[in-house]
Amino acid sequence: MNNETLIPKIGVVTDIRVDTPDIKTFRVVGLDGKKVFEHIPGQCAMLSIPGVGEAMFSITSSPTLEEYMEFSIKKCGCLTSWLHAMDVGQQITIRGPYGNGFPVDTDFKGKDLLFVAGGVGLAPLHSVINYCRAKRENYGHIRIVYGSRSKDDLLDYQEILNEWMADPNIEVNLTIDREQEGWDGHVGFVPNFVKELNPDVGMTVVLCGPPVMIKFTLAGLKELGFKETQVYTTMELRMKCGVGKCGRCNIGNKYVCKDGPVFRFDQLDELPNEY
């Protein structure tokens, strides 16, 4: 059954972490206690609860993490509600990895990297960020700009505080949308915050978040002098097969599951605006 793309494998949920009021992070291993498969940062997997449904999720953990995979999942529909209702020890099904992933070992190598994320948009970037941290010598300056609705909605907040902000080799800038008690950091929306921070225009940008945040952040970056060829994003569309056949995630002549989900903005310019 090894090359059967539509027949999944069994995954065991070994840990469930409550990240925010609507995001939980699930730790998954195979029946043998090991990772179900290897992946590259930015790739995705099809997770399912049989009888409920199957959907594509970005693999949140870095491939450099050898013991397990993690998925940070926001409760927003039918399957995700079921996933959120699970207990540790529950078996799910998993297949993948799907998609192209970020060019971490090619285009990103030797570059200064600017990660810009909004809300649950940090989930797919989390994998890249920790991969780059693990292979720190391969990259130049690393800067992370992350914002959410409130302090409680910041994904991976403990890890950001204890590891990323404690790491002298990376720069982390956080913001939340509105003033909040117990928050003395920046307040304001991500697009404006990026402009205020005025990052070096030589940086390669990885951008992910809600569509409106992406739109205004990209416009702001362009104002600062960034070109579309420098900015990468990762997309999500409805998917069923994961291998470019079922037709659902088709945009122009591309399939997001197979040709994406990672695109550069200059590549998206050549496609219809149907996402």
Add this chain to the structure above:
Amino acid sequence: MLKISLSKIQDLFAAIAADEALYIPADNAGQPQFMRWQEGLAMTDALNTVRSAKDFFFPQTENLVSFKIQGKSIEIVDPRTETEDFVVFGVRACDVRSFSILDRVFLVDPKDTYYENRRKHGTLVSMACSRPAETCFCHTFGIDAAEPEGDAVCWKTEDSLYIRANTEKGEKLLEKLRPMMEECGDEAVKAQQEKTHEILGKLPLNNFTTEKFDGDVLLKVFNSDKWKSLSEACLGCGTCTFVCPTCQCYDIRDFDTGHGVQRFRCWDSCMYSDFTLMASGNPRTSQLERFRQRFMHKLVYFPANNDGIYGCVGCGRCLSKCPISMNIVKVAKCLEGEL
């Protein structure tokens, strides 16, 4: 070339069906469709079946995988048993070509093993057309209705059936039938082909071409303001996608049988509003966008990824079945003016 009298065609069917399942186009209450041959089932004279022959390799529904669930544990079961060999007899030139288009979807890496298994087990015997209809435009895509592809090809005249093998699979089938047939020259076939070509040359869609469409005009065609009037009356019924021999979008869903879960695949349609619906929204909210997706895929996206080959074989089913009489010919002719 081998030949057999039409009066003995049931013997021919019996000989094929002795070893493998045989499907022929037959009349089903006025609706021609492929049916499993059993003694006495006659082949229809109708030009083509209402539904295409894609079901044989890409069935409307099929079980992909089953799950047995106990407490928190899941057991995964591959429900497939070995597929039997089968022959599809009397497939028209357009429908035969559709399989080389579906192959470009299902047999590219990673291969769809469900489709691949059926392709391996199936032998296609095509039937040349002698009376193409006014809705036919297979020649637009370089298909010769009088000389179809397929593992073996047949020509039916007033009194005889002529057959010739094109592939090894076809040879193997003919080897079995040889004792009951007679060797012959191709004069009768040539004469019929000549007549068919004459009819083809006079068909109303004889000059229809899609050659202005390719990947280079992607955004130009997509952004045309003609889509609004073209799609205005579309009901989103999806009939065009279901009768189309090259439409292959599918859905995967789970069904709780009460003693386990069956995950099945079924045909789906980009014309449906929930096709791209996600918890976070829908990238194609209007029927215009969904209508545009279908024709863009056939005329622009598919050729852009497949050496210029269009996702259409000119079978004409959508021309005769669309309840609002919209179809790929009207769409291409209208948009062509923009290029």
